[in-house]
Amino acid sequence: MTTDVAQKTTTATGSRVELLRDKSWARWTALLLLAMAMFCSYIFMDILSPIKDLLQSTRGWDSTAFGTMQGAETFLNVFVFFLIFAGIILDKMGVRFTALLSGAVMLVGALIQYYSLSEAFMGSSLEAWFNTHLNYIPVFDELGISPFYLGMPASAKLAAIAFMIFGCGVEMAGITVSRGIVKWFQGKEMALAMGSEMALARLGVATCMIFSPFFALLGGKVDVDRSVAFGVVLLMIALIMFVVYFFMDKKLDAQTGEAEAKDDPFKISDVGKILSSWGFWLVALLCVLYYSAIFPFQKYAVNMLQCNLTFTDVAPDSFWASDSVTIISYIVMLIVAAAAFASNFSKRPMKQVYLAVAVVGLVAFCYMGYMRQSAGTIFSVFPLLAVGITPILGKVVDHKGKAASMLVYGALLLIACHLTFAFILPMFKGSPVGGVIVAYVTILVLGASFSLVPASLWPSVPKLVDAKVIGSAYALIFWIQNIGLWLFPMLIGKVLDGTNQDILEQQAAGMITAEEAATMYNYTAPLVMLAGLGVAALIIGIILKRIDAKQHLGLELPNITPSAETEEAEAEAVEE
Numbered sequence: 156m157t158t159d160v161a162q163k164t165t166t167a168t169g170s171r172v173e174l175l176r177d178k179s180w181a182r183w184t185a186l187l188l189l190a191m192a193m194f195c196s197y198i199f200m201d202i203l204s205p206i207k208d209l210l211q212s213t214r215g216w217d218s219t220a221f222g223t224m225q226g227a228e229t230f231l232n233v234f235v236f237f238l239i240f241a242g243i244i245l246d247k248m249g250v251r252f253t254a255l256l257s258g259a260v261m262l263v264g265a266l267i268q269y270y271s272l273s274e275a276f277m278g279s280s281l282e283a284w285f286n287t288h289l290n291y292i293p294v295f296d297e298l299g300i301s302p303f304y305l306g307m308p309a310s311a312k313l314a315a316i317a318f319m320i321f322g323c324g325v326e327m328a329g330i331t332v333s334r335g336i337v338k339w340f341q342g343k344e345m346a347l348a349m350g351s352e353m354a355l356a357r358l359g360v361a362t363c364m365i366f367s368p369f370f371a372l373l374g375g376k377v378d379v380d381r382s383v384a385f386g387v388v389l390l391m392i393a394l395i396m397f398v399v400y401f402f403m404d405k406k407l408d409a410q411t412g413e414a415e416a417k418d419d420p421f422k423i424s425d426v427g428k429i430l431s432s433w434g435f436w437l438v439a440l441l442c443v444l445y446y447s448a449i450f451p452f453q454k455y456a457v458n459m460l461q462c463n464l465t466f467t468d469v470a471p472d473s474f475w476a477s478d479s480v481t482i483i484s485y486i487v488m489l490i491v492a493a494a495a496f497a498s499n500f501s502k503r504p505m506k507q508v509y510l511a512v513a514v515v516g517l518v519a520f521c522y523m524g525y526m527r528q529s530a531g532t533i534f535s536v537f538p539l540l541a542v543g544i545t546p547i548l549g550k551v552v553d554h555k556g557k558a559a560s561m562l563v564y565g566a567l568l569l570i571a572c573h574l575t576f577a578f579i580l581p582m583f584k585g586s587p588v589g590g591v592i593v594a595y596v597t598i599l600v601l602g603a604s605f606s607l608v609p610a611s612l613w614p615s616v617p618k619l620v621d622a623k624v625i626g627s628a629y630a631l632i633f634w635i636q637n638i639g640l641w642l643f644p645m646l647i648g649k650v651l652d653g654t655n656q657d658i659l660e661q662q663a664a665g666m667i668t669a670e671e672a673a674t675m676y677n678y679t680a681p682l683v684m685l686a687g688l689g690v691a692a693l694i695i696g697i698i699l700k701r702i703d704a705k706q707h708l709g710l711e712l713p714n715i716t717p718s719a720e721t722e723e724a725e726a727e728a729v730e731e
Contacts, residue, residue, distance in 0.1 A: 175407045182339045186348050188400040189332045190355040192258065195393035196325045197359030198366075199265055199386035200228070203314075205367045205457040205531040208673035209379055214272065215669075217659070218676070219304075220311045222648020225454045227302040227315035228322035229637035234300065238637060241327040242630020250335045251401045257328035258394035264321030265387045271313035272380040285309035326637060330629040335404070337617055345617075347552075350545040351496075354606065357538035358492055360453060362485070364535035369481045429628050434619045434706070437699040439635045441562060442612060444692035447639030448569055448685045449605055451647055453537075455681070456598075460530035461674040463580045464590045467528055475526045484523045484532060488539065491516035495543030499550070513543060525591050533594055540599040541606035548606060552713070558611035559703050559710040563696040565611075568604030570689035572597050577682035618709045643688075647681045654680045 175181045203210060203225075210216040216224070232238040245253045276282055286309045295301040302315050332352065340348045363386075370381040429435055469476045491513050498509035517539060524532035552558050575597045583590035620628040652659060655676050662672040703710040 174410050175403070176339045176343075181403070182343070182348075185339050185400060185403050186336065186352055187355075188396045188403070189254075189335055190352040192254075192393040192396040192400075193328065193332055193352065193356035194359045194362075195389035195396075196261055196328055197356050198363045198389050199261070199321065200325060201360060201363045201453055202367050202382055202386040203379075204454045205364050205534070206371050206379055206382060207455070207458045208461060208670065209368075209371055209377055211673045212669040213377055213379060214310050215308050216311050218648040218651040219645075220307055220648075222454075222644045222646070222651075223302060223304065223307065224311045224315045224318060225451070225644035225648075226641045228318045229326070229641040230302045230315075231319045231323050232326050232634060232637040233641050234295075236634070237323045238326055238330070238630050238634040239627075241323070242330060242627040245327075245331055245334055245630065246627050250331055250338060251404050253327060253331045254335070254397040254400060255394075257324045257331055258390070258397040260324030261321050261328065262324075262387070262390045262394055264317045264319070264324060265383070265390050266317075267320065268314050268317035269380055269383040269387055271310050271317055272383055274380070276310060276313065281313075282309045285312045322637075326633050330633050333616075333629045335400070338404075339407075341617070344550075347546055347550055350548055350552075350606065354496065354538065354542045354545040357541060357602075357605070358489075361488055361535035361538050364457065364531040364537075365481060365485050365488070368529070368531045369478070373478070429620050429631060432619050433702060434699070434710070435616075435628065435631075437695055437702065438612060438615060438619065439632045441692055441695045441699060442608075442632055443636045443639040444688050444695060445562075445566065445569065445608055446636050447643045448573065448688040448692070449601075450640055451643040452573075452685055454644055455647055455651075455678070456534045456537075457530045458673065458676070459576065459678045459682075460533055460594060462676045462678060463576075463584060464530065464533075464594060465585050465587050466530070467587065469526075469528050475523075475528075480523065480527060484520060484527070487516055487520045487523065488535065491520055491539055492542045495539065496546060498543065499546035521595050524595075525588075533591065534598060536595060537598050537602045539602065541602040544603055545606040548611065552611055554713050556711045556713045558615050559696065559700040561607045561611040563693060563700060565604045565607030566689050566693035566696050568600055568607075570686050570693065572601040572604065573682050573686035573689060577679050577686065581679070615710050639688075643685075646684070650681050650684065651676055651678065 176185075203221075207216075207218075207221055210221060211218075232241075241253070241257075244256070270276055289303040289312055290305040290307075292301040292303060302319070303312050333349070336345065336348050336352060366385060367382040370385045371377060371379050373381060474480060494509045494513040494516065498506050498513065501509055517536070520539075521533075521536065524536070548561060552561070575593070580590065580593050580597070583593055616628055616632065658667070658672050658675050661667045662669060667675070699710070
């Protein structure tokens, strides 16, 4: 691919033509558009996660219903192979078309989910239809993979269908964004770009954790569909981001003469080439294990904190219970993220100033979360450390390499964090300050471990497969990853209900309310299960590192070659 690019950026006279992607401002603008779109999609992906307790008390969802609905996000991608088709569409139709298609599909799914949780759906003929249908799906029920079950609330069934549609769009967007970054950053700071994109996108998780409960409880009335409406608006913005990117990408292709839809047509035999690579399989297995221990956990994390921390009611007329504190805390969070990120690109003394602002802001944000007695705000620190260190990790991979080693370190941190949540955090139940401190530190470290993956794993894929099937390679990895993302939300829900039967029985007998039951679960078993995924990821990471050393896959080598680094410096000097 690097050779092809070089040929297309050189004129007949041998002089080098500067392309749009050679300009740092242009490629980073393209990255910002893609990252903002993913930021919005990440918010909607977890829009219901911080209000699991409200869904249980207002819509009658137990943990099994919640987990089944969340797992439905990847159902079509896994069992109808939509992600494979998405990869083919990406390779045949190009980044621009696929980006717009993914944005539109996400929006359609979000609109349906909004209706499923609205008051208009409650008591409607459609609700009655869902109550009496989709209780048995032939073949799928026998295989134990049905996204519905007898007794599943009607709203959860329709929300599951909506999430399936959204899931097709968001996973298609994921592989499209990865392919787009490769297109704009090949031979340049690609690991930094991918890490930065994921760091910004993961701020969506923090945004969701803060604002989803805010909108659901706005005005003192519980209304969960307001949270979904917030997500719908953001997905409209995401579609706009893809439209703007469409025109930037089209201009780039006009310069290079590349045809989005016709170059390197997809062939089934290409899939065989991808699947024949041991390196590809190890990366794919590492991906599914690692992401299955993170994304499903995010969907239960707030409720886990509610069950393991001791919260006290905040006076309704106090500042900490006001709507304004939500906005202020979010602004503080953005300042922390911006300062931490900017410190990576600054020299002394500004670097020290940015770091000081980030540290002071982080302490202030954590204090506000404690004073608000909000599990959602506490978990929203999850991406903040990652935002600060992801650019550092990206630079290391770009200039020094060591991608496989970083995957091993990430798995070790993952195991430590889940075991801390399982065994150490419950020991501080009844200690309002101690429990919150343990939670904050563990969540920050977990976020840091998660930043090791995008900075090291995704930039490694172009080293393992041919350039013309990168879209299909990403699609296959995402498909394998989606198997875990479908399975483990359901498993966590079922394990949670299975190991907390006494709570469910007390609720059924009227001894405790649904609100009380929602915050009494013992999460030890699900967390140990997730730690086990981390152990498996650690083993795969060690094997991958050894195979890389023997077969010279290049995973430990830097992304930027000395010649490319020299050209980059010269181009930046010309711009200045």
